[in-house]
Amino acid sequence: MxxxxxxxxxxxxxxxxxxxxxxxxxxxxxxxxxxxxxxxxxxxxxxxxxxxxxxxxxxxxxxxxxxxxxxxxxxxxxxxxxxxxxxxxxxxxxxxxxxxxxxxxxxxxxxxxxxxxxxxxxxxxxxxxxxxxxxxxxxxxxxxxxxxxxxxxxxxxxxxxxxxxxxxxxxxxxxxxxxxxxxxxxxxxxxxxxxxYEKTEYSYFKRDFTRMSNDKKIKLAVYVKEESKRLPVIIPLLLDKLKKSLNDSNYNLEINYFGNGLPLSIENGNSLGKLSKKQLYDLYCQCDFGMVASLTNISLVPYEMIASGLPVIEFKDGTFDYFFDDQSAILCDLNVKHLKDELLDYINNPQKLETLNNNAMKHLKELxxxxxxxxxxxxxxxxxx
CATH class of the missing domain: 3.40.50.11090 (Rossmann fold)
Incomplete structure (x- = not known):
């Protein structure tokens, strides 16, 4: 029946x-x-x-x-x-x-x-x-x-x-x-x-890149949307493994998801939903890294993050390197070990992170x-x- x-x-x-x-x-x-x-x-x-x-x-x-x-x-x-x-x-x-x-x-x-x-x-x-x-x-x-x-x-x-x-x-x-x-x-x-991008909305925020290695805490702003090109399922699964792996190295990863209209079924982070421009800027200033998946034409979000001085994590399989050189962001794949190793390398070498940010900012000057x-x-x- x-x-x-x-x-x-x-x-x-x-x-x-x-x-x-x-x-x-x-x-x-x-x-x-x-x-x-x-x-x-x-x-x-x-x-x-x-x-x-x-x-x-x-x-x-x-x-x-x-x-x-x-x-x-x-x-x-x-x-x-x-x-x-x-x-x-x-x-x-x-x-x-x-x-x-x-x-x-x-x-x-x-x-x-x-x-x-x-x-x-x-x-x-x-x-x-x-x-x-x-x-x-x-x-x-x-x-x-x-x-x-x-x-x-x-x-x-x-x-x-x-x-x-x-x-x-x-x-x-x-x-x-x-x-x-x-x-x-x-x-x-x-x-x-x-x-x-709109320069007046996201001004540069100077941050202390040495804090992460001292406090053993990493705050991540993650753009997730109910569109497959933004990897709304893969990213939380990837970050779940990353969080556990970083915890094994005595680092606490705080994950803040934003951009989603519907609540995310996640247990490894905070689901903030859609944010106003002021809320977005405040989040960017509070975090240490921003993560975006631009699998098709690039999103505005990495531009906003970079303009705010937030180092960006993007995907090698996407289009980020069509608009920026590969020294402007951490380009990851689906291998959690690779991402963890690269993150810790930048955290333990804050000057490299500063250089990464400066390279990214150069691309924004004329836009x-x-x-x-x-x-x-x-x-x-x-x-x-």
């Missing part, structure tokens, strides 16, 4: 998923014939930036707001459009939550017309198919290579096709461009801007959202030539 009920439940779930997929994919086929578009810029500074939703505490949404705000300062008329027609009041509240000084208007897609903009910018794979309906120059602001988030199937195929439709791709950093080129037939213009937005504007201006 239980088996029949279980099978019936499975069939209902499968049927519901199938119906939902048809609802999701039908508008794509209604709007797109999967031919390369004709894409020509005729001038003008009215920009529409389309997102699925404006989401609170989202790094990707905040980056979009920062780009749009800086473009506003450069003279563009910027409008943020929600593909799923969020209420204007909710959009404005979310935008202020993520970036209190944001510039630009908020509007639902249903309240826009085809000729409202000179440029429309897609920001996520589903939004690409929506911007096709506008009579405007079509750009694609790429913050990550999204097909990698899906199993090989329909979503993978449809997200991968977005890079082949002829939109003008502008990537946040160069890694996306190289990855897209390996996996797709690109048919439009391709550019990238520097991956920036800013003002500079990256100017690069984006220059890309648009070059279209007129």
């Amino acid at each position: 239980k088996a029949k009920i279980r099978d019936l439940g499975t069939k209902i779930i499968q049927k519901t998923r199938y119906k939902n997929s048809i609802i999701d994919y039908k508008p794509i086929f209604d709007l797109c014939d999967f031919e390369v578009i004709s894409n020509e810029y005729n001038g003008g500074k009215r920009i529409g930036i389309m997102v699925p939703h404006l989401v609170k505490s989202s790094g990707g949404v905040t980056s979009i707001l920062r780009l749009g705000t800086q473009l506003s300062y450069l003279g563009y008329q910027v409008t943020y459009i929600t593909m799923f027609n969020d209420k204007k009041e909710e959009m404005e509240d979310t935008a202020k939550h993520n970036l209190s000084s944001y510039q630009g208007k908020c509007v639902a897609m249903d309240n826009t017309k085809k000729d409202d903009f000179d440029i429309v910018i897609a920001t996520e794979w589903r939004t690409v198919y929506r911007v096709l309906s506008y009579n405007a120059y079509k750009m694609y602001f790429v913050q990550d290579y999204e097909p990698i988030f899906f199993e090989m199937g329909e979503r993978y195929l449809l997200s991968n096709k977005t890079y082949e439709l002829g939109l003008h791709i502008v990537s946040l950093g160069k890694w996306n461009i190289d990855t897209i080129a390996k996996n797709c037939q690109i048919n439009g213009k391709v550019d990238y801007i520097d991956f920036p 800013s959202w003002e500079k990256s937005a100017q690069q984006f504007s220059n890309i648009i201006n070059d279209l007129k030539q």
Whole structure:
């Protein structure tokens, strides 16, 4: 009897998923014939930036707001459009939550017309198919290579096709461009801007690297999120073994997890959840190391940690060394002994840790959202030539 009920439940779930997929994919086929578009810029500074939703505490949404705000300062008329027609009041509240000084208007897609903009910018794979309906120059602001988030199937195929439709791709950093080129037939213009961070939010905090060897205590700030690219299961398992191994060497490892919206099922550390910018900065200043997994395009978090003077632990299998040299962080694999030995080597040689931090800081000196937005504007201006 239980088996029949279980099978019936499975069939209902499968049927519901199938119906939902048809609802999701039908508008794509209604709007797109999967031919390369004709894409020509005729001038003008009215920009529409389309997102699925404006989401609170989202790094990707905040980056979009920062780009749009800086473009506003450069003279563009910027409008943020929600593909799923969020209420204007909710959009404005979310935008202020993520970036209190944001510039630009908020509007639902249903309240826009085809000729409202000179440029429309897609920001996520589903939004690409929506911007096709506008009579405007079509750009694609790429913050990550999204097909990698899906199993090989329909979503993978449809997200991968977005890079082949002829939109003008502008990537946040160069890694996306190289990855897209390996996996797709690109048919439009391709550019990238520097991956920036916000200098005003995370100032350098001078710390005493000799304290750890004296106190025999290591405080770790660990970014964990419910996304497989952030290793939300592997990292706690890895750190559980590390904690026990360090304890054998008379070191106490305090682990502070942050970034997760849902509580983590862990017993080896503190689950702090999502933190405000002030709480984040305070955590960075209190800790000795920060740990992040950037398996696809790099996260903003290591930039924030480095700007705060916090030495970073990243993964060799990720993209950190695409943006920084390998002497800017402790690059680990899944071997706990390797990580323990390297940590203790740096702790017992604080000058090496100081050098590591200084190397990382050098990469941040020329970065800013003002500079990256100017690069984006220059890309648009070059279209007129």
